[in-house]
Amino acid sequence: LNDVCIFGELSLDGSVRPVRGALSMALAARSADFRAVYVPAANAQEASYADSLTVYPVRTLSELINHLSGRKQLVPCPPPPEPKPAEHDLDYAHVLGQHLVKRALEVAAAGGHNVLLSGSPGSGKSMMAKRFSSILPPLSHDERLDVIRVWSAVGRAQEAVERAERPFRAPHHSVSAAGLVGGGSTPRPGEVSLAHNGVLFLDELPEFRRDALEVLRQPMEDGKLTIARAAGQVTYPADFQLIAAMNPCPCGWYGTNRCTCAKERVQQYLR
Numbered sequence: 001l002n003d004v005c006i007f008g009e010l011s012l013d014g015s016v017r018p019v020r021g022a023l024s025m026a027l028a029a030r031s032a033d034f035r036a037v038y039v040p041a042a043n044a045q046e047a048s049y050a051d052s053l054t055v056y057p058v059r060t061l062s063e064l065i066n067h068l069s070g071r072k073q074l075v076p077c078p079p080p081p082e083p084k085p086a087e088h089d090l091d092y093a094h095v096l097g098q099h100l101v102k103r104a105l106e107v108a109a110a111g112g113h114n115v116l117l118s119g120s121p122g123s124g125k126s127m128m129a130k131r132f133s134s135i136l137p138p139l140s141h142d143e144r145l146d147v148i149r150v151w152s153a154v155g156r157a158q159e160a161v162e163r164a165e166r167p168f169r170a171p172h173h174s175v176s177a178a179g180l181v182g183g184g185s186t187p188r189p190g191e192v193s194l195a196h197n198g199v200l201f202l203d204e205l206p207e208f209r210r211d212a213l214e215v216l217r218q219p220m221e222d223g224k225l226t227i228a229r230a231a232g233q234v235t236y237p238a239d240f241q242l243i244a245a246m247n248p249c250p251c252g253w254y255g256t257n258r259c260t261c262a263k264e265r266v267q268q269y270l271r
Contacts, residue, residue, distance in 0.1 A: 005034045008043070010061060016059060021153050026047040029053065036053065036055070039058065055076060056074045057075075092135045095128055098128065117244070120253055130168070148161060167195050173208045177211045179191060180192055180212050186229075187229055192225060195240040196237045206247075249269055
């Protein structure tokens, strides 16, 4: 057992339950020159993304004992298949008209720029933002590993493994600052990290709490986020494109005869 690594959660009945962070642990084992890892069967596909490492899926403790004693060998997990091209239900090609906005979003996609969309209700802001991911390039191998590692930290690695497209996160405007950046006694990733290598969409931007918007400064500048707690300090990646949408005033019809907002209210809203 000198050159193998074993991790998992052992139940009282002898079954091996999945754990969070399996890919990160497998990559750490590879860096430490282990040749093989024995992991819970539910984590095997995730851990198999650690190239040049033999991954054995284990369902029960007796399976592992039989394998190590030579009675019945476990079958290693095959290398992960190449992801299939994403089939977008929300495709950018479905957007009709709005040529200037579409051109702006295409420039943003090409250059990795953040975007603020402002317009009256029903003009298509949310509709176009939700289709923005369909014109982004596919994830590279290293980007895909990063996404799986982050999602694995919240116990949702299988979703990331099965998804071919870039992450798209759209938290509700009632989200707290901790919900955006992460937290807890054992710090877990928040929405900005779950959007790593993808898109963070904030609809109705002025409705978000000010403290929640302020915490976006560091990850937008550094591409990562550090969370400090009594138990320790954790740094998660948070390199995302921000797309925000808002009305031009509280009622949404500023500049038309339908607007019912006082000038001071409009200025306060825009601030």
